[in-house]
Amino acid sequence: MGDQAAGYDATGAVERRVSARLWWKRPLDLLVAGAMLAALGPLLVVLAIAVVLESGGPAFYKQERVGMHGRRFRIWKLRTMRVNNDEKAHREAAARWFEERQSSNGYKTLHDPRITRVGRVLRRTSLDELPQMFNVLRGDMSIVGPRPAIPYELDFYEPQYFRRQEVPPGITGLWQVSGRENISGRKMMELDLSYVADASLSLDLKILVKTGPAVIGGALKAR
Numbered sequence: 001m002g003d004q005a006a007g008y009d010a011t012g013a014v015e016r017r018v019s020a021r022l023w024w025k026r027p028l029d030l031l032v033a034g035a036m037l038a039a040l041g042p043l044l045v046v047l048a049i050a051v052v053l054e055s056g057g058p059a060f061y062k063q064e065r066v067g068m069h070g071r072r073f074r075i076w077k078l079r080t081m082r083v084n085n086d087e088k089a090h091r092e093a094a095a096r097w098f099e100e101r102q103s104s105n106g107y108k109t110l111h112d113p114r115i116t117r118v119g120r121v122l123r124r125t126s127l128d129e130l131p132q133m134f135n136v137l138r139g140d141m142s143i144v145g146p147r148p149a150i151p152y153e154l155d156f157y158e159p160q161y162f163r164r165q166e167v168p169p170g171i172t173g174l175w176q177v178s179g180r181e182n183i184s185g186r187k188m189m190e191l192d193l194s195y196v197a198d199a200s201l202s203l204d205l206k207i208l209v210k211t212g213p214a215v216i217g218g219a220l221k222a223r
Contacts, residue, residue: 018068022167024201025142032143032208033136044130047078047122054118057083060131065148068168073140075148076131080119081112089114091152098156098185126215132171144204145170146192156185164192167199177210 019026037044048059061079064072089112115123122128135141141148148169149157174191175183183191195203 018166022199024204025144025168026139028201028204029136029143033133036130037133037137040130043127044078047118047127047130050118051079051116051122055079055082055116064151065169066151066154066165067140067148068165070162070165072151073135073148075135075140078122078128078131080116080122080128081114082116085114087152090150094150094153094156094185098153100184100186126176129171136171140169142168142170143172144207145173146195147173147175147188153185158189160193161189163196164189166196172207172211174207177207177214179214 051059058079061077061081062074063077065075067073119128132141136143145168146164174195175188178191180188
């Protein structure tokens, strides 16, 4: 019992040190997520209705992800695929991504036949990520940080990749503003490890400033 309590104390100490180093994140997250939901809440309702009208089924999609310190949580997105799809195709795509085997469409899967017409628009504009603002308010995620891994993606990790779990996972990050459709899993890991090493308020603000143009550029390129 004493060893277990000591383990909890050690974990708490680590988390307190991380929180102190990343002091700006929670206030920035609450400010940005709150403002985004206040401004785009009506749009979220309209998009959810569009998803349901086109393909039936639920408007939102939830999936288990791996967050800070390996904690599991449920991420929320607007559903972009038809209902009742299995994970086999995505597992295969993840393997190609980490092995740097690029297709003619880069590493993104906008031409996947499972994706609905509304889903393609949502992915091109990244509006499918909007419900993750609730994950940010809950404290599961941050606005800026490494992309939260799907549990089976950990099978492709090299030991140093687990360092990306030293900070909260984010909605946007260096990967997203660096041309994500042309970046392999290995390169994304390098960007994430760079972010972990250099995380600062100024870096988060720079990434936020670059996110809008990156989203617009990606949407125009995918047309």
